Amino acid sequence: MWPKFTDSLLEGKIMEIEEKSQLYKIRHSMAHVLAQAVKKVYPEAKLGFGPPTETGFFYDFDFENVDFREDSLKKIEKEMKKIIGQKQEFTYSETDANGAVERLTELGEGEYKIENVRNLSDRGVTKFSFYDNGPFADLCEGPHVDTTGDLPVKAFKLDRVAGAYWLGSEKNKQLTRIYALCFETPEELKEFTERRAMAEKFDHKKLGRELDLFHFDEKVGKGLPLWLPNGTIIRDEIEKYACEMEFKYGYKRVSTPHIAKEELYLTSGHLPYYADSMFPPMEVKEEGEETTEKFYLKAMNCPHHHLIFNSRPKSYKDLPLRLAEYGTCYRYEKSGELSGLIRVRCMTMNDAHLYMTLEQFEEEFRSTVKMYMEFYDTFKLTEYSFRLSVRDDSDKFVGDPALWDKAEGLLAKVMDEMGLNYFIGKGEAAFYGPKIDIQFKNLMGREETVSTIQVDFQSATEEKFALKYVDADNTEKEPVIMHRAPLSTHERFISFITEYYGGAFPTWCAPLQVCLLPVKDSCHEYANELAKELNADFVRVEVDDSSNSFGKKIRTNTMKKIPILLILGEQEIEDNSVTVRRYGSRDQETISRDEFLKMLKAEIKDRVMLREPMGSII
RNA sequence: GCCGGCGUAGCUCAGUGGUAGAGCAGCUCACUUGUAAUGAGCAGGUCAACGGUUCAAGUCCGUUCGCCGGCUCCA
Structure with a gap:
């Protein structure tokens, strides 16, 4: 059986808890077996978290000063098989917070498990359960299989080693995560590994080389693709299509430089806030001048478009104004975040900014979504999901909470009316406003935002670009701004459709x-x-x-x-x-x-x- | 950036400390073909880079660069 494109092949995604699912119990219990085996081979290892995932399970360990290498997995796998053969019984017990800390200390567990108890306790949890099996015990909610003998010894495989920060925060220590594949039957495991091997054949990096679409050269730099003639044709065709669509939807096309003075990004608020994600500035000194001036490569097109809006006074009759540009941007992504064409440092965005009155917002949003659907139909894209990305209580989100509520409410309302299924992404909003992200999965199951629609109540304000239009009652008002990018960037979109088409383009x-x-x-x-x-x-x-x-x-x-x-x-x-x-x-x-x-x-x-x-x- | 893996011809890959190999692609010649590989020949390499160990390093050790999978991040 071949993999469905949309099946998740990603090991990392934590499995939804289905209390009664036998598979969940197996993966969960198997994680305990892994931890027991690791502690047998490395008695100093401290345990972090070890949940089931969509394709197996993982467990995080702190190996202290030991460099954990992937070839140790074989040894651990052998131990796991022994444990399964011993048919150890899982037994349940309960205690309070103090009891849990005591028990964990007895077990020789370090700060992680104990910190977890304290965190849960702070959140009002009073009951803590342990599962014992053989010489091993772990703080755990369950459920588990009855004995390790119930585990499918031939349907699991330790897969990969990766670093993972404790509690998911970069500020914490990085633990060693061992990923495992695990299914109910050996046939399912075999099927999965075969599907994964098939999927690798459709990897856009591989197809990109075979079909001469693009090339990365060390002399240019990492994350900076060179588009070959074949790849450029695809870019041009997509761009031509986008232009036609934008014409049909009443957009006006603009074109802006790749660099701008520091002042622009101070105005937009990207500096100093996002300086880390921008290439360092070029310092330019004019002949005869005393002082130097800083220029930045643009990391986004919006500030330029806002200035185009501001280039002459606007009337309510000019709205909605829709400015579109396939704009090339440069972002200094951390080296480890780069990935083929999916994450690059130079990208050309299918960008546009819509300036409108608050009253026009609903209709503009509706027709924007409609345009997205038209694009998806043409490309025969059918498997994607809408995420309504809203703010959480973090301080990175700026602006009037009432406006946020209003925008979040309007987005939800329109999507409900259009009958779109969506899920809420709490904390996924842009710092300046809520957004709709349309999520696609690539062949390896990695989920990416492809298209986005973002509401912006910030850029028009007095402190930022002071965008105004004169309304019918002769008063000045701030326009509502919508950022939209249905076709993502050429880089991400083409990487996606290359895999989706298996390199066989329409x-x-x-x-x-x-x-x-x-x-x-x-x-x-x-x-x-x-x-x-x-x-x-x-x-x-x-x-x-x-x-x-x-x-x-x-x-x-x-x-x-x-x-x-x-x-x-x-x-x-x-x-x-x-x-x-x-x-x-x-x-x-x-x-x-x-x-x-x-x-x-x-x-x-x-x-x-x-x-x-x-x-x-x- | 961090953890792990990998780096040999354009591509896919062999190579056990002792003379760098194959297939495909390329070029030349012959063949002129009706539905997924005609044959022969030629050319192609600082074994990612730098340093070290050794009589001897593609192979062992170190550093750097790049790529891949995760983690973090993704305006």
């Missing part, structure tokens, strides 16, 4: 759309002439005029995942026809040249995708 955006395969030399003239005609219609076409055998031509061009191959032999020449062989199908049909041209042009113009994306069916 005809309209495929780097090479049609490849002509003459059966023998005598057919080259017919092929070249047809290519010329297609080319005149702006179709990206090539003739395979190599001296390869015909079988080899089929093979090599199929492996390039070209949407359409045309077979041209003596028969086709005779009746002025072409034999069409589409990617992903062995059925082919011979049709007249005119019929083919008509079909192809319509397919490209309407951006039709005739088959299911490869990644959606594996």
Whole structure:
């Protein structure tokens, strides 16, 4: 069985508690077995947390001064199997906070478990339960299987080692996390590992190399992709499509520089707040001047767009004003956060800022969501989820709480009215306002924000850009601002669709759309002439005029995942026809040249995708 | 940035301290082919970089760089 594209292949995501689920009990109990085995091999190890995950479980350990290496996993796995063979019984007991601390101290547990008891106790928890099995005991809510003998000894595998901060905070000590895969049966484990191996074949980094889409070069720098001719065609096609859509929805396009003076980002409030995420400034000194001036590479387009809004006084009649730009931004992401095209340091955003009255907000939001759905339909994207990202009580969120409430309420209202399913992301809001994030999963199950719609009540204020429009009653008012990016950045979006399509792009955006395969030399003239005609219609076409055998031509061009191959032999020449062989199908049909041209042009113009994306069916 | 793994030809990968290899891709020649690899030949390398151990290092040790998987972060 092949993996469904949307199945989570990510080990890290903590499993929802399903009290009665046997699988949950197995994974949970297995984590205890792992901890017991680790303490046998490394008696000094201290325990952190060890929950079940969607594909197994993990446990965090503090190995003190021992450098834990991945090859130790084998030894630990062996111990685990022994423990399972001993059929140790899980027994339950209960105590209060003091009793729990006492018991943990007895067990030789360090600060982590005890800190956990204190935290729970502070939150009003008074009952603490322990599960004992064999010589091992752990503070734990359960539930568990009856004995370790109930655990599927052949359906688990220690998978990876990773660092993980205690309580998820960078300020705390980093513990060693051991990830394990675990299922109910060996067959399920095998199926999962096979699915994961399949998914790796569709990794956008691998496909990007095979299909010559992009290249990273150390001489340019990490996280700075070089887009090759093939990848650039995809970018250009997506951009062309975005321009058409924006035209249809009443946007005006603008273009802004990649750098700006420090003052701009002081005004926007990004400095000094987000200085860490920006490239350090360039200091420029004009000839004859005494002082230097600082310029920053832009990390976002909004400040520039706000200044365009402000370039002349605005009337309520100018609103809503929708400014769009495929703007290139630079962000200094920490090195370990970079990942192929998913997280880069140079990105080109499908950005736009909508300026409107408060009364217009609902309608603008509604039509923006509608535009998103149109985009998703074209790309045949069907599996995504809406997240309403709201603030929490952290102090990073600025502005009038009443406005926040109003905006959060309006977003929820419109989405409810549109019948959209969404979940709440508490604390996921931008510092200046709530947002809708549309979450996609890549093939490896990593969830990413692809599209976003953000409400901004901050940038228009007096302290920031002092954006104003004159209303019908002749008073000045602040516009409401909406940031939106349905197609994300070229980098993230293309990484996503490359995997989703398995590298087989729909005809309209495929780097090479049609490849002509003459059966023998005598057919080259017919092929070249047809290519010329297609080319005149702006179709990206090539003739395979190599001296390869015909079988080899089929093979090599199929492996390039070209949407359409045309077979041209003596028969086709005779009746002025072409034999069409589409990617992903062995059925082919011979049709007249005119019929083919008509079909192809319509397919490209309407951006039709005739088959299911490869990644959606594996 | 932190933890773990990895780095040999454009790509995929062999290589047990003792002369750097294969397949594919590329180039040349021959073959002209009707549906997933025609054959022969040629070329291709500072074994990521730097330092150390050794008579001898792709191989062992250290440092740096890069990539991958996590953690943190993601305006």
